[in-house]
Amino acid sequence: MKEWIPLFVVLPLAGAFIIPVAGSVWKSTGRVVTPLLMLFLTVFSLLFFSFKPQVMVYYVGGWEPIDGIPVGIHFVVDGLSVLMLAIINVIAFAASFYSLSYMHRFTGDRYFYTLFCLMVAGMNGVVITGDLFNLFVFLEIAVISSYALVAFGIEKAELEASFKYQVLGGVASLLILLGIAVIYWQTQTLNLADISVVLQEAGNHKTLVFVQMLFIAGFGLKAAMIPFHAWLPDAHPSAPAPISAMLSGVLIKAVGVYSIMRLFFNMFAISYEISMLIVIIGTVSMVGGVFLAIGQWDFKRLLAYHSISQMGYVVVGIGMGMVILSVNGDQRIATLAITGGLFHMVNHAIFKSLLFLNSGALEYRTGTRMLREMGGVADQMPITSASTLSASMAISGIPPFNGFFSKLLIIIAAVAGGFYLIAVLAVVVSFITLASFMKAHRYAFSGIPKFKGKNMLKEVPFTMGLSMVFLASMCLGLSLLVIPFLRDLVLAPAVDALMNMLHYSQHIHGYTL
Amino acid sequence: MTNIVKTISRFMSGVVFFFGVYLLTNGHLSPGGGFAGGTVMAGAFVLMVLAFGDNIMHLRKTKEGSTIIENLAILMFLLFAAAGMWLGAKVFFHNYLDIGVAGKLVSAGTIPLFNVFVGIEVAAALFTVFLAFVIFKEEEQ
Amino acid sequence: MILYILCFILFLVGLFGAITRRNVIKIVLGICIMEYSLNLLLILIGYMEDGVSPIVVKGGESNFVDPLPQAMVITVIVIGLATTAMLLAIAIRLYKKHGTFDIRQIKNLKG
Numbered sequence: 001m002k003e004w005i006p007l008f009v010v011l012p013l014a015g016a017f018i019i020p021v022a023g024s025v026w027k028s029t030g031r032v033v034t035p036l037l038m039l040f041l042t043v044f045s046l047l048f049f050s051f052k053p054q055v056m057v058y059y060v061g062g063w064e065p066i067d068g069i070p071v072g073i074h075f076v077v078d079g080l081s082v083l084m085l086a087i088i089n090v091i092a093f094a095a096s097f098y099s100l101s102y103m104h105r106f107t108g109d110r111y112f113y114t115l116f117c118l119m120v121a122g123m124n125g126v127v128i129t130g131d132l133f134n135l136f137v138f139l140e141i142a143v144i145s146s147y148a149l150v151a152f153g154i155e156k157a158e159l160e161a162s163f164k165y166q167v168l169g170g171v172a173s174l175l176i177l178l179g180i181a182v183i184y185w186q187t188q189t190l191n192l193a194d195i196s197v198v199l200q201e202a203g204n205h206k207t208l209v210f211v212q213m214l215f216i217a218g219f220g221l222k223a224a225m226i227p228f229h230a231w232l233p234d235a236h237p238s239a240p241a242p243i244s245a246m247l248s249g250v251l252i253k254a255v256g257v258y259s260i261m262r263l264f265f266n267m268f269a270i271s272y273e274i275s276m277l278i279v280i281i282g283t284v285s286m287v288g289g290v291f292l293a294i295g296q297w298d299f300k301r302l303l304a305y306h307s308i309s310q311m312g313y314v315v316v317g318i319g320m321g322m323v324i325l326s327v328n329g330d331q332r333i334a335t336l337a338i339t340g341g342l343f344h345m346v347n348h349a350i351f352k353s354l355l356f357l358n359s360g361a362l363e364y365r366t367g368t369r370m371l372r373e374m375g376g377v378a379d380q381m382p383i384t385s386a387s388t389l390s391a392s393m394a395i396s397g398i399p400p401f402n403g404f405f406s407k408l409l410i411i412i413a414a415v416a417g418g419f420y421l422i423a424v425l426a427v428v429v430s431f432i433t434l435a436s437f438m439k440a441h442r443y444a445f446s447g448i449p450k451f452k453g454k455n456m457l458k459e460v461p462f463t464m465g466l467s468m469v470f471l472a473s474m475c476l477g478l479s480l481l482v483i484p485f486l487r488d489l490v491l492a493p494a495v496d497a498l499m500n501m502l503h504y505s506q507h508i509h510g511y512t513l
Numbered sequence: 514m515t516n517i518v519k520t521i522s523r524f525m526s527g528v529v530f531f532f533g534v535y536l537l538t539n540g541h542l543s544p545g546g547g548f549a550g551g552t553v554m555a556g557a558f559v560l561m562v563l564a565f566g567d568n569i570m571h572l573r574k575t576k577e578g579s580t581i582i583e584n585l586a587i588l589m590f591l592l593f594a595a596a597g598m599w600l601g602a603k604v605f606f607h608n609y610l611d612i613g614v615a616g617k618l619v620s621a622g623t624i625p626l627f628n629v630f631v632g633i634e635v636a637a638a639l640f641t642v643f644l645a646f647v648i649f650k651e652e653e654q
Numbered sequence: 655m656i657l658y659i660l661c662f663i664l665f666l667v668g669l670f671g672a673i674t675r676r677n678v679i680k681i682v683l684g685i686c687i688m689e690y691s692l693n694l695l696l697i698l699i700g701y702m703e704d705g706v707s708p709i710v711v712k713g714g715e716s717n718f719v720d721p722l723p724q725a726m727v728i729t730v731i732v733i734g735l736a737t738t739a740m741l742l743a744i745a746i747r748l749y750k751k752h753g754t755f756d757i758r759q760i761k762n763l764k765g
Contacts, residue, residue, distance in 0.1 A: 003598070006605035010595050017584045017591070024581065061597075061606040133726055140733045147740050156751050160760055163678070163744050170685045170737055171672060177692050177730065178665065184723065185699045543709065548728055635732075642739045649746055 001051065005058045005075050007044065008085065008124040009138075011037055016117035023110035030113030031100055037117065038093035041124075045085040048077065049489060055497075055507045057130070070191040076130035076508060079493025083342065084127040084258055087349045090474075091249045092120045094467045095242040098357055101461035102241060102364060112152060112240075118145040119246065123254040130508065132180050132190045132267075136173070139255045143169050143222070146251055150239045161231075161238035168231045172221035179214035182207060193508035196267045212274050215263055216281070223256020225315065226285040229308050233292070236307065237300035237369070241360020244300060248307045249353030253345055257311065261318055266497075266504040272326045279319035283422055286312025290429045294436045298369050299359045299444065302436060303352065306395065309429060310348045316422060317341025317410045321498070324417055331499070333416045338495050339487075340409030346491075347402040347478060351394040354471040358388040361460045361468065362444065366451065371440055376449025380457040383465045385445050387472040392441065394475045396434035402478040514564050522564035530557035537632035541621040547628040551635025558640045562647065569651045576644040583637035590630040593623060657698055664691035678745045678755045682738065689734045696723040696730070 015037045022029040056077040059065075063072025077085075096116060103109045122142025129135050147169065151162035184190060186207055187198040199208070217228070224232035232252075236244050260278070264270065289309030296302040321338035324330065361384045362377065363369050378385040394401035397408075407430060414423035451457050459465065480486055497504065530553075537550025566572055597607035613620030668691060671684030700720035708721035745755070752760050 003603060006595075006598065010591065010605070014588065014591055014595075017587045021581055021584045021588070024577075059604065061608065062602045062604040133729070137729060137733070140736075144733075144736050144740060147744075151744055151747075154747060157762065159744055159748050159751065160762060163741070163748060166737070166741050166744065167672060167681055167685065170741070171669065171688070173733075173737075174665075174685070174688045174692060178695070181692060181696050181699060181723075184696075184726075190722070544707065548732060639735075645743070646746070649743075 001048070002056045002058060004044075005056065005077055005128060006060070008041065008128055009121050011041065012117045012121035012124065016114045016121065019110055019114045019117065027110070030110040034096045034113045034117060035093065035100065038089060038096045038120070041089040041120075042086075042093045045082070045089045048082045048085065054078075055504070057508055070189075070194050070508070073134050074130035074191065074193075074508065075128045076192075076504075077128055078504065079495070079497040080258070080261065080342075081127050081497075083346070083490065083494040084254060085124060087346055088120065088123050088127065088250050088254055091246060091349055091353050092116075094353065094357070094471055095245050095249075098245075098360070098464050098467040099240075099242040100463040102360055102464060106152065106240065112149070115145045115149050115152075116243075116246075118142075119149065119251070123250060126254050127258060130192050132183065132192060132195065134190075135259065136176060136180060139176070139222075139259070140173060142251060142255055143173070146239075146243075146247060149243045150235050150247075152240055152243070153238070157234075158238040161234035165231045165235040168221055168228075172218045172228075175214050175221070176218035179211045179218060182211050182214070186211075191508075192262070192267050193505035196269075196502075196505040199267075200269065208268065209274075212264070212268060212271075215260070216274070216277065219256050219260045219263075220281065223252050223260070223311060223315075224308055225256075225281045225311070226288045226308060227281070229285070229289070232308060233301055233304045236304040236356075237298065241300075241356055241363065244303075244360070245353035245356040248304065248356055249349045252307070252311060253314075253349060257314055257318070257345065260315075261498060264322065265501050270322050270326045270501065272323065275319055275322035275326050279316060279323055279419075279422070282312045282315030282317075282319050283425060284312070285309065286316055286429050287425055288312075290432045290436070294432060294439075296436075297371050299362065299371055299440060300356070300369050302371075302440065303355050303359060306433065306436070307348075307352055309433065310344070310352065310395065313407065313410060313426065313429075314341050314345045314348065316426070317344060317413065318498075320410075320413055320417055320419055320422070325499075325501075329417065333413055335495055335499060336409060337413035337417065338498055339491055340406055340413055342491055342494050342498075343409060343481060344403070344406035346481075347394065347406050347475075350471055350474045350478060351391040351401075351403060354387060354391040354468060354475065355395070357464070357468050357471065358384055358391065361464055364460060364464070365457045371443040374444040374450065375447040376445075376451070377457060378445040379449065380451065381459050383459055383468065387468040388445065389441070390472045390475050392437035396437055397430045398434070400479055401475055402481070405479050405482045519564050522560045526557040526560045529560065530554055533557060533632070533636070537628055538618070538625065540628040540632075541624045542618070547631025548635050550628070551632040552639060554632065554636035555639035555643070558636070559643050562644070566647065569648060572644055572648055572651070576641055576648065579637045579641045579644065583634055583641060586630050586634035586637060590627060590634065593626055593630070597623075658695065661691050661695040661698060664694070667691075676757055678748060678757060678760075681757075682741045682745060685741070686734070686738060689730065689737075693727045693730055696727050699723050 015033055019030040019033060058075040060073045060075060103112055119142050122138050125138030126135055126142060129138060147162055147166045150165055151158050183195060187195050189195055189198060221228040236248050239247060285308050289305050289312055293302050293305030293309060296305060317337050318341040321334045324334040366374055394403040397404045411423050411426050481490055533550045533554030536545035536553055537547060540546030540550065594606050597609055598605050600609040608622040610622035612622050665688055668684045668687030671687060672681050675681050675684060700723035702719055705717050705719035708718040748760055749755060
């Protein structure tokens with residue numbers, strides 16, 4: 001299994017460049033190749049769950065460490081990477097299968113599939129790499145293709161959103177690069193494990209705080225945490241629906257939150273101040289996002305603001321774990337908080353991409369995104385309506401859907417860890433979320449049908465419907481992850497990878513303290 | 514463009530192109546390599562378009578061609594890199610060819626091959642970007 | 655040390671330009687300046703007094719400058735090329751739609 005790790009990057013890249021070549025001969029290459037490729041990668045990434053939690057290290061080019069000092073680039077697959085790989089490829093499969101019908105209306109859809117495969121390759125690369133600069137390169141592959149995909153409609157709004165996204169994304173990338181340059185200056189190495197060892201030997205260093213702030217600003221911009229969120233509500237709604245699902249569902253997690261987790265847990269030593277900063281950013285995003293969302297009448301824009309709010313939950317969960325670990329608090333509470341954060345990340349990927357796919361289905365049939373212009377869609381589009389309902393219940397945390405359990409874990413951890421204000425805010429935000437989705441249902445699905453007679457709506461085509469049903473059943477099915485057996489299989493290895501902060505560097509470096 | 518520009522660029526682009534090829538093939542021995550060589554090669558094509566290219570239909574066809582060449586170059590690069598997963602030590606990007614003597618033109622295993630494909634890819638990509646902008650401007654008028 | 659500080663100031667100049675300018679092309683140039691300042695910084699990090707370029711020749715010089723930042727700079731240049739090309743392509747399209755490069759007149763969306 002270990003020898004096939006590079007396939008996560010090689011296959012989507014190969015797909016991305018085969019499609020334009022073969023597409024000039026046979027037009028529907030992209031439509032056939034992409035979903036099959038994503039299905040294969042999904043199965044392949046799920047296979048990694050069957051291994052006992054262990055860290056797999058792949059030396060690219062056969063450059064094994066010399067005297068314990070890593071040379072060359074490593075691919076590292078541990079519990080957290082496996083979880084992220086599974087999320088990315090499952091959502092990518094659903095989105096690519098959905099686009100078969102949806103992208104028919106757009107011209108030049110082979111370029112769409114090329115960019116789609118490139119984006120998946122970039123995200124898979126970010127997740128499996130063990131090298132700081134390599135992470136930056138893969139991150140750029142993913143975000144540059146997403147810039148192009150946001151502008152895919154080439155209308156005024158899309159172009160402007162893409163330009164805004166590119167300027168802020170470009171600044172973020174350069175902040176991250178500045179951080180990487182300073183790290184290399186201080187440690188003379190780029191390997192994550194090696195950096196962590198060097199930093200531990202050097203002890204506490206002043207420039208480290210500067211680097212950590214740069215990384216929080218850079219990756220925070222990519223993850224659209226609240227002081228840095230300005231681009232997200234424009235960029236995510238402007239993209240075609242399957243791409244909105246990919247951007248909101250996976251991209252901000254893979255390049256934003258995953259990188260923050262990996263760098264701050266496994267590379268830097270956790271400090272109390274930085275952890276508190278992360279918790280505060282998360283709380284502000286959680287509360288601010290939902291208040292910005294509630295006044296929106298554009299369905300996709302409403303979903304985009306909810307993405308900020310829900311990612312706030314994830315960051316709060318992770319951040320509380322960091323705070324507890326930094327003051328040597330109770331390990332069990334830290335585990336609970338991190339489990340809650342990761343679980344909510346998985347759930348958010350599923351229900352937010354489902355909601356974006358639903359909004360695409362509504363737009364596909366009604367031709368509008370404004371909630372006021374829809375009405376009474378429920379009878380005419382039962383599948384869309386039912387799957388939207390299940391996703392809305394999941395996002396607002398109603399049992400037995402998955403969102404309930406992850407929010408519950410975060411709230412329990414907050415109470416147990418003494419973060420009472422966060423616990424209260426989490427509950428309140430959950431209620432406001434419910435209210436804003438009630439509004440969406442009230443205006444879009446129930447009410448007086450606005451599309452009658454000749455304008456009667458039909459249910460969406462088969463491939464779109466199937467992807468939505470698949471994700472909706474995942475919304476219910478993932479709540480099974482609270483059962484201990486499944487939790488140990490899926491979530492526990494990822495939590496362990498974060499909790500045993502030094503284990504990562506020890507395993508790769510062969511270094512014992 | 515005037516005749517002077519046309520004649521000079523016809524001569525110069527050949528020189529520039531072969532300088533690019535030189536940089537590209539000696540990338541493993543001296544400064545240069547795939548990216549630098551490819552950029553110089555693209556410069557030769559850009560010069561030709563600036564001097565002669567005013568037929569937009571022809572430019573469109575050229576752009577299609579350079580896109581295909583670019584993709585094929587990346588595919589070949591990827592194929593050679595992935596071949597390492599089956600040949601030699603069975604590792605991605607493994608240098609499975611004979612390393613040879615340092616300082617010879619044919620040495621360093623797969624690195625010159627990678628350089629050549631990177632060079633073709635960079636040249637084609639830069640040229641495509643340039644052509645895309647040119648076509649954009651021509652369409653404006 | 656003064657050189658490092660100058661690099662950082664150049665970075666801030668680019669950031670200032672990208673944030674405060676109203677012209678789309680000037681914003682793109684601001685981002686380019688930031689990127690070039692980082693390239694300079696990376697090269698400076700690898701530099702050492704009396705170092706020679708890191709190419710092995712017969713005779714075996716030993717005092718090489720660090721080659722890794724140079725490899726990083728090449729990569730950053732390639733990435734910067736892609737970013738700049740994308741930004742300019744979008745800028746041209748925006749100009750075609752709106753007939754102006756002024757972002758105050760382009761602004762329709764409110765983040």
